[in-house]
Amino acid sequence: MTLTLDRQTSPQQALNQRVFNFSPGPAVLPLPVLQEVQRHLLALPGAGSSVLEISHRSPAFDAILEEAEANLRELLAIPADYRVLFLQGGASLQFSMIPINLLRGQDLPASYILTGSWGGKAAVEARREGRVHVAWDGKADNFVRVPNDGELDLPPASAYVYYTSNETIQGVQFRRAPGVGAAPLVCDASSDFLSGPVDVSGHGLLYACAQKNAGPAGLTVVIVSDEVLEQCGDDVHSMLSYRRQAEKGSRLNTPNVFGVYVFLLVTRWLRDEVGGLEAAAERAAAKSAMIYDVLDRDGGEFFVSHAERECRSRMNVTFRLRRGDLEEAFVAGAAELDLVSIKGHRSVGGFRISAYNAMPVEGVERLRDYMLDFRASH
Known part of the structure; x- marks a missing residue:
């Protein structure tokens, strides 16, 4: 496929060319969101510059970041003792950041519930930092289901228990979070994020890349409890440290300004138009x-x-x-x-x-x- 630049295409003609895109990600965005981006792409209201041009330390981005977090907190009923981080690197970086922060130097193993390809990839990265205990593995049955709580083989204590709420490749999904006892529960919610209510308080950390349900590629949302932040190790490179990212309000480096802006518009759409x-x-x-x-x-x-x-x-x-x-x-x-x-x-x-x-x-x-x-x- 060759992309050509056609300066003659009107917005209506472009709209008529849109297909039904069933891509697993990057995926379809809400049309009202795309139209809002289109309207304000040359100049963000009150900023005088495109959202692609504004500083990540400008008042305009302050407002974007503040509302994006507020909307997310409202949608998910996020407790006050949880931090919201807007990071980069996709879910794949979280495969490493989680064990770097929570498993490195620990005597306890991290327990992984493997229901598909993405959970397996996460476990591979965790093994670089410490012991991994597989609490359940659906590979023998070709990942056609998720386990019941009674099938989980959990040790007496774990640094954390990790699961993938929806396996994009195999098409299996937890209807509720697994019951794992006192260990912090960590969830990769990338492909069902914001598709329904979630008990955030039942998790120590929940994350999702944005490009399936919440925005464009390049943005990752992490929701982490203060309790888990306190457990994060100190000997961690700043960019990989949840604690440092939280201290700097997701601006330890230049964040994905455009991605956060589109995410904000998606949260408005979910609240105001979806209900x-x-x-x-x-x-x-x-x-x-x-x-x-x-x-x-x-x-x-x-x-x-x-x-x-x-x-x-x-x-x-x-x-x-x-x-x-x-x-x-x-x-x-x-x-x-x-x-x-x-x-x-x-x-x-x-x-x-x-x-x-x-x-x-x-x-x-x-x-x-x-x-x-x-x-x-x-």
Whole structure:
């Protein structure tokens, strides 16, 4: 694909060219957010400069940062004794920052609940800093489910217990946080962040990269308790230290100003237009149910679902075709209907339908109808 610069395209023409983008991330953003960015890209109201140009220490960015945090606290009901950090490096950097801060030099192991690819990658990085105890591993069953609390093999004490709330690649999701006792609970919430209410107080640390449900790539949101901050080691490089980042208000270096701005707009959209996280959860359940209903009615005859029913993700629906030779035709036919980025990860194959918060219901309806038509014609 070659990108060309077309100075003749009007905003309306650009709008008409938009497709239904089911990418797992970077993912679709709410159209009202994109339009707000477009309106104010040349000059942020009151700043006289683009948000791409303002200083990270300007009053304009002070206001952006303050409202972004306030909105997030309101949406998630974040307790007062938790800090909100706006960092960089994606979820992948958190795979390292967490054990660097919480496991390095500890006698206790860190316990990892492995429900898919991303949890496995996090455990690899943790082993560089200390002992890792695998409390549960779904690899033998090809990561088709998440465990019940009774299946967790937890030691008497852990430096922390780590889990991934929604595995983007395999399409499995925890409906609630696992019960792990007194150890700090750490959650990678990257692909279901802000898709429904979360008990933040039940976690010591919760983080998410923004590019699935909360903004553009390049921003990572970390929510960490004061208690966990006190447990962080001192012998940590400043940029990798949660404590130092908290002390400097996420401005130890130049933060992703634009990313935080778009995140702010997304939180406004969630609050004012979606109606909060309870409403977001209802939307997510309804959209994913459209696709799962097709899979269930088919019964595995034509479409084969990956995840077990009670553990299915409401963000990433994974399935394949019984006849693998038809999968390329399925992708091509979908693209003709402006349904794009539906191919599954290479480790799972088949298809992955990522219906994040900003995916319009109309896109999921069109995909559902296409699935039914494709099955009928093959």
